[in-house]
Amino acid sequence: MDGVHDVGGMQGFGPAVWPGSEQPTHADWELRAFVLALVTGPGSSHAFRHTIERLDPARYLSDGYYERWLYEAEQALVESGAITHEEVLDWEHRLGAGAEMPRTSDLEGAASLVRALRRNRPLEPAVDARFAAGDGVRVRRMRPAGHTRCPRYLRGARGTVTRVQGLDGVPDVDNAATEPVYAIAFDSGELWGDDVERHVVHADLWERYLEPDHV
Amino acid sequence: MGGMQGFGPVVGPGGDAPYHHDWEPRILALNVITGFERLRVSNGRADREEMPPVEYLAAGYFDRWLWSVERGLLEHGTIAAGEIDAMIDRLEAGEVVARSTDPVQVARMLKVLDDVPTLPPAENPRFAVGDRVRVLRMRPHGHNRSPRYLRGVEGVVQRVQCNDARPGAGAEPVYLVSFDSVDVWGDDADRGAVLADLWEGYLEPAT
Numbered sequence: 001m002d003g004v005h006d007v008g009g010m011q012g013f014g015p016a017v018w019p020g021s022e023q024p025t026h027a028d029w030e031l032r033a034f035v036l037a038l039v040t041g042p043g044s045s046h047a048f049r050h051t052i053e054r055l056d057p058a059r060y061l062s063d064g065y066y067e068r069w070l071y072e073a074e075q076a077l078v079e080s081g082a083i084t085h086e087e088v089l090d091w092e093h094r095l096g097a098g099a100e101m102p103r104t105s106d107l108e109g110a111a112s113l114v115r116a117l118r119r120n121r122p123l124e125p126a127v128d129a130r131f132a133a134g135d136g137v138r139v140r141r142m143r144p145a146g147h148t149r150c151p152r153y154l155r156g157a158r159g160t161v162t163r164v165q166g167l168d169g170v171p172d173v174d175n176a177a178t179e180p181v182y183a184i185a186f187d188s189g190e191l192w193g194d195d196v197e198r199h200v201v202h203a204d205l206w207e208r209y210l211e212p213d214h215v
Numbered sequence: 216m217g218g219m220q221g222f223g224p225v226v227g228p229g230g231d232a233p234y235h236h237d238w239e240p241r242i243l244a245l246n247v248i249t250g251f252e253r254l255r256v257s258n259g260r261a262d263r264e265e266m267p268p269v270e271y272l273a274a275g276y277f278d279r280w281l282w283s284v285e286r287g288l289l290e291h292g293t294i295a296a297g298e299i300d301a302m303i304d305r306l307e308a309g310e311v312v313a314r315s316t317d318p319v320q321v322a323r324m325l326k327v328l329d330d331v332p333t334l335p336p337a338e339n340p341r342f343a344v345g346d347r348v349r350v351l352r353m354r355p356h357g358h359n360r361s362p363r364y365l366r367g368v369e370g371v372v373q374r375v376q377c378n379d380a381r382p383g384a385g386a387e388p389v390y391l392v393s394f395d396s397v398d399v400w401g402d403d404a405d406r407g408a409v410l411a412d413l414w415e416g417y418l419e420p421a422t
Contacts, residue, residue, distance in 0.1 A: 003221035004272070011354075012268055057221055058272035141368075142401040143220075152218075156367040157352075192354035 001050065001144055002152050004057035009153030009191070030066035037073040038113060040082070046171040050147035051075050123166025126180035129207070135161045136213035137184060139205065148172050150209040154201075158213050159186040162202070170206055180207045218364030218399075239277040246284050251324050255287030261358035261382070262286050334377035337388035340415070346372045347421035348392060350413065358382045361417040365409075369421045370394040373410070381414040388415045 007013060025031050041048060052060070052068045063071065077083045095101060131137055139154045149171045163183040170177050186201040216222060234240055249255045262283040266274070274282065288294045306312065342348055350365045360382060374391040381387055394409040 001220050003219060012265065014267075054221065058269060061269040061272060140401055141397075141399060143404055152363075189352075191352060193352045196354050 001053050001146060001148070003053045004060055005049075005053050006152050008151040025066070026064075027066075030064075033066040033070040033073065037069045038117075039109075040073050040077055046147045046169075048072055048076075049171075053147065123168050123181070124178070126164050126167050129164045129180040129182075131161045131164070131180075131182055131207070131210065131212075133161050133163055137161060137182075137210040138213040139184075140209055140211055142209075144172060146172060148209075150205060151203065153191060154186065154203060154205075157186055157190050159184040159190070159203075165204060168206070170208065172206075172208070181205065182207070182210065184210070217362040234277075235275075236277075242277045242281045242284070246280050247324060247328070248320070249284055249288060249293070251327065252320075254291060254293045255284060256290040257287055259283060259358075264358060334379050334389075337375045337378050338386075340375050340388040340390075342372050342375070342388075342390060342415070342418065342420075344372055344374060348372060348390070348418040349421045350392075351417055351419055353417075355383075361413060362411065364399060365394065365411060365413075368394055368398050370398070370411075376412060379414070381416050384414075384416055389413065390415065390418065392418070 020026065025034075037048070051072045055063070055068065055071060060068070074083075074088055078085050078088070136158060137160070138158050139150065139156060141155050142148070142150065144150070161182050162185045165181040165183055167178040168181045170179050181204050184203050184205050186203070188196050188199045188201055191201060229235060250257050263271070263279045266279065266282055270282075271279065285294075285299060289296060347369055348371070349369045350361060350367060352366050353359075353361065355361070370392040372390050373393045376389040376391055378386050379389050389412055392411055392413050394411070396404045396407045396409055399409050
């Protein structure tokens with residue numbers, strides 16, 4: 001989905017790095033939102049992101065990072081039937097009125113979650129990759145319905161394969177299929193025109209986002 | 216926003232009505248009068264594009280007009296910083312909005328608004344009807360009327376429209392360019408033509 005979340009290449013958002021931005025969290029509740037999203041999570045980071053992408057655009061931009069995570073967690077819990085929206089509102093009301101927050105602790109569950117997060121499996125090698133290092137490719141034009149990791153500002157641009165990264169789940173079909181992923185290098189002039197400072201933009205892109213550059 | 220998804224229907228219930236609040240036509244009039252009487256710096260769209268993105272999306276059409284009128288009045292020195300907030304306080308405290316009417320001024324402005332000039336024919340156009348062109352990749356500063364979703368796309372000149380001032384540049388030919396929807400949105404897009412009026416400075420010959 002080409003929503004307002006795809007801010008790559010857009011202007012007017014202010015500095016990407018600001019005082020304090022190196023801090024992982026900025027309020028206590030943010031860590032709790034992070035854990036809540038992990039513990040209840042849909043198991044797919046792609047489904048997770050697509051839920052957030054469907055937020056109202058103005059709300060998406062005004063919410064902070066962990067507000068979006070909290071939204072996702074609530075949305076996923078409501079959609080799965082684990083809780084109702086009314087329950088969320090009821091708890092908001094009760095906590096606002098001074099009710100004590102129920103606490104729970106599951107050390108074993110926490111340990112296995114941390115183990116899963118630390119498990120960093122290398123990608124399977126892409127044996128039947130369509131492209132090889134040095135190949136010229138062009139990013140396809142598209143109008144994706146769901147989540148995609150093909151940035152809008154690269155569509156139609158020509159680049160060069162610098163590395164075949166390996167096989168990885170395709171975000172657009174929610175990991176149901178794996179496909180070769182390539183590191184692609186783009187000349188900044190190809191993306192932003194001849195009068196920009198020259199540099200190379202690198203992006204990891206799935207095979208289905210690419211076509212051979214015949215020109 | 217052209218080509219972006221997730222913004223809901225283009226025409227909502229009541230979307231055919233020109234105004235949705237009483238204050239909106241007043242903002243239109245405020246914009247016209249302050250521009251006509253040169254009471255403000257007039258950057259219009261360039262100004263509104265500098266609104267913080269969250270504010271921009273949350274604001275309605277005439278909210279944005281009000282934003283750029285206030286900014287232009289401040290930049291021109293017609294009003295001073297703090298005057299707007301002070302006036303808001305006074306109105307909230309019950310003061311009645313001062314009204315003024317000047318039928319001569321209104322008649323003059325309506326005459327100017329009615330007198331829409333015809334744009335002159337294109338001067339030495341670089342492209343002709345049937346030429347294949349590509350929209351330049353760019354990273355524009357200031358206001359620009361080359362939609363992002365057309366950058367890098369090839370199309371065909373359908374008509375040489377006129378000569379007109381390009382924002383941030385001088386007067387130059389404007390072309391009606393036709394794009395195949397597939398070239399814009401990919402192979403699985405509904406087939407159709409996307410038509411856009413584009414200044415010559417946004418185009419290069421397609422190779």
